[in-house]
Amino acid sequence: MTDKKMKGSHALVAALEHEGVEVMFGFPGGVAIPFYDALYDAKNLRHVLVRHEQGAAHAADGYARATGKVGVCGSTSGPGATNLVTGIATAYLDSSPLVAITWQVRSDLIGTDAFQEADITGITLPIVKHSYLVKSTEELPRIVHEAFHIASTGRPGPVVIDIPVDVALGEVAYRDCDTIDLPGYKPTSRGHVKQIRAAAKAINEAQRPVLYLGGGVVTSDAAAEVLRLAELRRLPVTTTLMGIGGFPETHELSMGMLGMHGTVAANYAVHECDLLIAVGARFDDRVTGKLKAFAPHARFIHIDVDPAEIGKNVVPLIPIVGQARQVIGAVCKELEAMEWSREQTQPWLARIAERKDEYPLHYERPKDGKLAPQFVVKEIDRVTGHDAVVCTDVGQHQMWATQYYTYTFPRQFISSGGLGTMGFGLPASIGASIGRPDKTVIDISGDGGFQMTMQELATAVNYDVPVVVAVLNNGYLGMVRQWQDLFWNKRYSFTCVEVQPDFKALAEAFGAVGMRVTEEDEVEPALRDAIASGRPAVIDFRTSPEENVFPMVPAGSEITEMIGGTSRKKGRKP
Amino acid sequence: MKHTLSVLVENKPGVLTRVAGLFARRGFNIESLAVGLSEDPRLSRITIVIDGDEHPVDQVTKQLHKLINVLKIRDLDPENQVSAELLLVRVAGEGEKRTEVLQIAEIFNAKIVDVDRRQLTLRVVGTNEKLEALLELLQPLGVLEVVRTGTIALGRGRGG
Numbered sequence: 180m181t182d183k184k185m186k187g188s189h190a191l192v193a194a195l196e197h198e199g200v201e202v203m204f205g206f207p208g209g210v211a212i213p214f215y216d217a218l219y220d221a222k223n224l225r226h227v228l229v230r231h232e233q234g235a236a237h238a239a240d241g242y243a244r245a246t247g248k249v250g251v252c253g254s255t256s257g258p259g260a261t262n263l264v265t266g267i268a269t270a271y272l273d274s275s276p277l278v279a280i281t282w283q284v285r286s287d288l289i290g291t292d293a294f295q296e297a298d299i300t301g302i303t304l305p306i307v308k309h310s311y312l313v314k315s316t317e318e319l320p321r322i323v324h325e326a327f328h329i330a331s332t333g334r335p336g337p338v339v340i341d342i343p344v345d346v347a348l349g350e351v352a353y354r355d356c357d358t359i360d361l362p363g364y365k366p367t368s369r370g371h372v373k374q375i376r377a378a379a380k381a382i383n384e385a386q387r388p389v390l391y392l393g394g395g396v397v398t399s400d401a402a403a404e405v406l407r408l409a410e411l412r413r414l415p416v417t418t419t420l421m422g423i424g425g426f427p428e429t430h431e432l433s434m435g436m437l438g439m440h441g442t443v444a445a446n447y448a449v450h451e452c453d454l455l456i457a458v459g460a461r462f463d464d465r466v467t468g469k470l471k472a473f474a475p476h477a478r479f480i481h482i483d484v485d486p487a488e489i490g491k492n493v494v495p496l497i498p499i500v501g502q503a504r505q506v507i508g509a510v511c512k513e514l515e516a517m518e519w520s521r522e523q524t525q526p527w528l529a530r531i532a533e534r535k536d537e538y539p540l541h542y543e544r545p546k547d548g549k550l551a552p553q554f555v556v557k558e559i560d561r562v563t564g565h566d567a568v569v570c571t572d573v574g575q576h577q578m579w580a581t582q583y584y585t586y587t588f589p590r591q592f593i594s595s596g597g598l599g600t601m602g603f604g605l606p607a608s609i610g611a612s613i614g615r616p617d618k619t620v621i622d623i624s625g626d627g628g629f630q631m632t633m634q635e636l637a638t639a640v641n642y643d644v645p646v647v648v649a650v651l652n653n654g655y656l657g658m659v660r661q662w663q664d665l666f667w668n669k670r671y672s673f674t675c676v677e678v679q680p681d682f683k684a685l686a687e688a689f690g691a692v693g694m695r696v697t698e699e700d701e702v703e704p705a706l707r708d709a710i711a712s713g714r715p716a717v718i719d720f721r722t723s724p725e726e727n728v729f730p731m732v733p734a735g736s737e738i739t740e741m742i743g744g745t746s747r748k749k750g751r752k753p
Numbered sequence: 754m755k756h757t758l759s760v761l762v763e764n765k766p767g768v769l770t771r772v773a774g775l776f777a778r779r780g781f782n783i784e785s786l787a788v789g790l791s792e793d794p795r796l797s798r799i800t801i802v803i804d805g806d807e808h809p810v811d812q813v814t815k816q817l818h819k820l821i822n823v824l825k826i827r828d829l830d831p832e833n834q835v836s837a838e839l840l841l842v843r844v845a846g847e848g849e850k851r852t853e854v855l856q857i858a859e860i861f862n863a864k865i866v867d868v869d870r871r872q873l874t875l876r877v878v879g880t881n882e883k884l885e886a887l888l889e890l891l892q893p894l895g896v897l898e899v900v901r902t903g904t905i906a907l908g909r910g911r912g913g
């Protein structure tokens with residue numbers, strides 16, 4: 180392509196299209212007008228107008244998580260940019276590839292407290308992988324290319340590009356940029372051969388191995404390799420919240436999630452194992468509980484693309500820095516050449532199978548005659564045949580969504596794990612649905628979280644995005660109430676949502692389908708109708724108000740000190 | 754133990770903020786930090802001294818490495834580095850005290866860079882320990898004001 184003279188605003192559109200961006204989520208404003216003017220003529224770049232910039236960031240993030248592509252959001256300067264902050268932090272803590280374009284006041288006004296000026300590169304400094312304040316129209320194409328490269332490689336993360344409006348108005352001889360000038364950025368992708376061999380040897384010798392999968396397995400598209408590894412040496416598998424979908428839960432080796440609301444089988448297996456193989460996981464406190472007592476009999480193999488994660492919380496025997504997919508693939512190759520007998524781990528697998536059978540996740544039918552939230556999630560699972568993309572907000576419903584839906588493929592479960600952002604679900608599900616129009620997308624939400632970004636229903640209606648919002652409406656900020664229930668003498672201080680809108684009427688007011696469900700036998704037809712409508716829908720499921728999430732490991736306790744998690748047969752503890 | 758990190762960074766706006774911000778966010782304490790251009794005008798070299806007992810140095814360097822503008826980090830071997838710091842100190846110096854200050858200055862190879870009837874300003878270059886020793890001797894005489902650049906350091910020999 181030869182150089183073509185154009186304005187910065189058009190150059191930005193061209194550069195985004197060159198990166199393969201098909202859709203971006205944004206909201207305009209004064210200094211964003213030149214860019215929006217260029218967008219008006221864009222041929223391949225679709226723009227989705229959200230109703231609040233937080234929604235733009237979460238939608239872009241949801242799109243990124245559902246597709247593996249970089250999500251793009253944009254805003255005007257000042258308040259537009261600060262409204263993106265929660266979304267950027269959410270993407271940062273879950274290592275989601277996001278490019279956030281913020282418009283800025285004119286270069287010569289920066290630093291003068293000009294109208295709608297906010298130092299967004301400063302504000303976002305601790306929550307970005309990298310950021311740029313663009314100085315000239317000339318460097319814009321290169322910066323866009325670098326930003327996409329940084330966001331999507333190594334450990335992915337958000338990159339902010341802050342662009343003063345004069346850069347959009349200036350001229351540049353545009354040419355697609357495919358070069359980067361990042362002498363300090365060379366993420367390791369291939370694991371060390373000696374370490375890979377050592378890992379294979381340790382796995383081959385283990386009597387009681389556990390494979391512990393984090394979000395890195397999903398982000399690096401390593402699910403196929405992980406499945407191969409697990410089957411090669413019959414490794415029982417547990418995932419973190421972020422790792423959900425990295426291993427099919429229908430598989431006999433799956434133990435479900437571990438940690439604070441993990442299964443008995445998973446937490447005890449980790450407690451008793453002699454080798455813990457962590458892949459793309461970071462030994463977060465929600466997973467480990469009391470760190471000193473975590474996996475006390477185990478040696479650790481830690482595979483992560485981010486060297487800083489290795490040794491941060493635990494010191495592994497065998498650290499391997501590299502992309503999960505490459506490393507696990509290489510470990511499998513080594514193992515295939517080694518001798519091994521199924522008998523070696525047979526007693527271990529038998530013990531785990533017994534635990535899974537004796538201590539399954541279970542709940543009782545609420546005595547108040549209201550819906551069990553767990554039942555609603557199970558129905559969603561059944562109606563969608565383990566095949567929907569499930570987004571969540573944060574709270575009890577999020578944990579029930581992890582426990583009672585059966586995940587079978589990567590990028591199927593989309594949730595704010597690291598930051599725990601209420602309000603994430605609806606906009607993320609809009610992004611996910613736009614990215615995966617072939618899938619049914621369900622947002623399992625809470626009555627609290629839904630109210631934080633429910634204005635995005637208008638976006639869903641506007642662009643015909645057929646997400647189904649299942650509000651597990653318990654009338655409480657349930658997860659906080661649960662802590663108050665268990666640890667604060669049931670003093671429900673400001674966790675009862677006393678006044679709620681009528682969610683059914685609200686949905687209808689937005690032009691979406693609205694329903695209310697109070698009876699068990701209405702759950703399935705409501706879900707079927709909502710999905711069949713092909714329109715955005717909100718179902719207000721009236722669930723039992725004081726239902727709690729079990730099992731539960733109190734913060735800071737050992738992960739075997741579980742509240743609940745009793746045997747279904749004898750009511751006894753493991 | 755003290756660790757001296759020699760950090761090569763791109764000479765671009767905002768890089769120092771990123772480095773300092775990282776230390777603040779991760780709760781790492783900086784004992785001293787000095788920054789200036791390196792042999793290559795596109796690059797700056799930052800010398801950071803941290804207390805290794807307080808924070809795992811390994812974590813600090815790994816986190817620093819994640820900054821896109823950071824090219825290279827060396828944890829300089831204390832036995833195998835040359836280091837220096839510049840210090841300016843204003844001391845009270847009337848009468849007998851003045852002679853004493855002058856004697857101390859001579860021992861430490863310090864230059865008198867400003868003087869009036871009541872006080873003297875000394876300029877001295879040396880290792881961190883040498884400057885500490887000087888200050889300790891001057892303290893009883895009346896130290897009025899101190900400013901230090903922070904340590905700068907290079908590995909010995911061919912470096913690398």
Ligand SMILES: Cc1ncc(C[n+]2csc(CCOP(=O)(O)OP(=O)(O)O)c2C)c(N)n1
Pocket residue numbers: 572573574575576577599600601602624625626627628629651653655656657658659
């Ligand atoms: C933005 C934000 N504010 C506050 C919290 C703290 N918080 C965590 S869970 C929760 C309750 C959520 O209530 P709801 O959405 O109704 O879900 P439930 O737990 O009842 O299922 C709160 C307030 C949070 N995670 N995010």
Ligand SMILES: [Mg+2]
Pocket residue numbers: 625626627651652653654655656657
């Ligand atoms: Mg609730």
